[in-house]
Amino acid sequence: MTAHTTIPHPNPSATAPTGKTACVVGSGFGGLALAIRLQSGGIATTLVEARDKPGGRAYFWERDGFTFDAGPTVITDPDCLKELWALSGHDLAEDVELMPVTPFYRLNWPDGTNFDYSNDEEQLFREIAQLNPADVAGYQRFLEYSAAVYEEGYVKLGHVPFLDFKSMLKAAPALAKQQAWRSVYSMVSSFVESEKLREALSFHTLLVGGNPMKTSSIYALIHKLEKDGGVWWAKGGTNQLVAGMVRHFERLGGTMRMGDPVTQIHTVGKRATEVETHSGWRQRFDAVASNADIMHSYKDLLAGSKRGADYAKSLAKKSFSPSLFVVHFGLKGSWPGIPHHMILFGPRYKELLEDIYDHGVLPADFSVYLHHPTVTDPSMAPEGMSTFYALVPVAHMGKLSVDWEEMGPVLEKRILDEVERRLIPDLHDRIVTKFHYAPRDFAMDLNAHLGSAFSLEPLLTQSAWFRGHNRDDVIDNFYLVGAGTHPGAGIPGVVGSAKATAGLMLEDLAV
Known part of the structure; x- marks a missing residue:
């Protein structure tokens, strides 16, 4: 793999250069969002990526035209x-076409x-009534609850760094009022009776690595987020959202360094001084932020410092999210009747989650998240063909050997x-191309600790101040962005972490 660096473009619309420099390690959504915010704020920013393409977990493959x-x-x-474009007077639509799903x-x-979940209220009430007419009123009460936790957990706290325990205590009364100690499933169950509806309203935490039976009910905010903002697809794939972010970052004058893994973040005393890569490139920066896996950041990249070793030891005791097993496949034919996103629930829910999160076994049954982008965007496959992936959560490598x-x-x-x-009777005969992605691939390609797909598990005891801090407690100019820091995984989560971290960095670098 050959390292290459892009030449920065002139920067006509960001804040005037401050003369300060920053390095962001890793170009996942969090790293890209942070780099855009810093560059927009006049900080000359270099983004260093280990792999041949940007995106982190939002990587992509092109095979046989799919x-x-x-x-x-x-x-x-x-x-x-x-907001990332608006900071410099630009528009997301210049670079990315979002399509409603x-x-x-x-x-x-x-x-x-079947149950179709959308924000068309009348249609949704009809769907709920088919499961249990009495639950329509309960669902409306659940939505009120979701709006309240959205306000507290996302609007007020989603972009605010928790750097000390005091900030946590300040937020505690509002979170206690919303019964944040209860699980999403428990809270949903207090509003609706139908077991199917309880599953329908609690599975979302799995999309950020959380067990619905244990993840704080604060995560019910996802429903409000979806209801108000909708669910979207980037034309050409999520990879095109990544490409658009890269284009915008470079337009602002940012520098991308691809295919060159960072091997060490050098420190002197309580400061990060230089970033060194596999190719031997080494450069001094005023501030360094890591969008790499949190354990990798401390255990490997900061291996030369006492802080790196100390915090890696502390992280090793924490609970990490499960991994995923994903089957990508391209088929002959098209399926207008299969929507963009499907969840094929298995025969068990609570017990299956226990197998994955607690027992670390590979069960015989599973629930499948099926992704079918060609129903929205036929450009993802050759004409007359379809692109799919089928994803199942599996225990991480620390639990499942x-x-x-x-x-x-x-x-x-x-x-x-x-x-x-359950869906495509002659599927095997129609396969044009297929491959899978397993926990071991997460560990190897992304340096993900234990092959975890979402970093630290989103438990209440691992949230906000209890998560990795947006600015390190010991190394003054070392910062975190992405799933391992506040507020956590998922696109809005890591983009929110970038907002919190950028606020700290711009303030610190202005001194």
């Missing part, structure tokens, strides 16, 4: 993205029941068999 997005496929709160998700159970070389093909076939049985 485009396969690796990572996040659900774009919510488009305003948090638009409806329904947001179709949920399907083994007995054949299997040989993925051996197990991968077996699990891949079981997942495709299930999709064939």
Whole structure:
């Protein structure tokens, strides 16, 4: 892999240069959003990426004419993205075309029941009434609750760094009022009776690595986020949102350094001084931020400092989110009847989650998240063909010790068999191309600790101040952005972390 650096463009619209420099390690959504904010604020920013393409978990592959997005496929709160362009008087639409997705998700159970979830209220009430007429009123009360936690957890606290315990205590009364200690599933259950509806209103935490049975009810805010802002798709794939962010960053004068992994962040005393890469490139910066995996950042990149070793030890005791097993496949034919996002629930819910999160076993059954982008955007596949991925959560490598070389093909076939049985009768005969992505790939490609797909598990005891801090407690000019810091995983989460971190960095660098 050859390192290459892009030449910065002239910068006609950002704040005048301050003469200060920053390096952002890793070009996932959090790293890109932070780099755009810093560059817009007049900080000469270099973004260093280990892989041949930007995006982190939002990597992509092109095979046999099909485009396969690796990572996040659900774009919510488009305003948090638009803000990144608006900082310098630009418009997201210059670089990215967002397309609405409806329904947001179709949920399907083994007995054949379908439930289309959207923000069309009348349609949604009809869907709920089919499951249980009495739950329509309960759902409306749940929405009021979701709006209240959205206000407290997202609007007020989602972009605010928690640097000391005092800031946590200040937020505590409002969170206590919303019963934040209860799980999403428990809170949903207090509003609706239908077990299917309880699953429909609690599965969202899985999209950010959280167990609905344990994740704080604050995460019910996702419903308000989706209801108000909708669910969107970037034309050409999530990778095109990444490409648009890169284009905008470079337009502002930012520098991208690709295909050159950072090997060490050098420190002197309590300051990060230089960033060194595999190719031997080494440069001094006024501030350094890491969008790399949090354990990798401390254990490996800061290995030369006492702080790196100390905090890595502390992180090792924390609970990390599960991993994922994803089957990407391209098929002959098109399926207008299969919506963009589907959840194929398995026969078990709570017990399946216990197997993944607590017992660390690979169960015989599973729930499948099915992504079918060509129904919205036919450009993702050759004409008359379709792109899919089927994703199942699996325990991370610290809990589930299997040989993925051996197990991968077996699990891949079981997942495709299930999709064939429930949705596409002749699926195997229609496959043009397929491959899978396992926990081991997360560990190798992304330096993800234990192959975790979402970094630290979003438990109440690992949220806000209890998560990695946006600015390190010891190294004054070292910062974190992304899933391992506040507020957590998911596109709005990591873009929110960039806002919190950029605020600190711009303030610190102005001194």
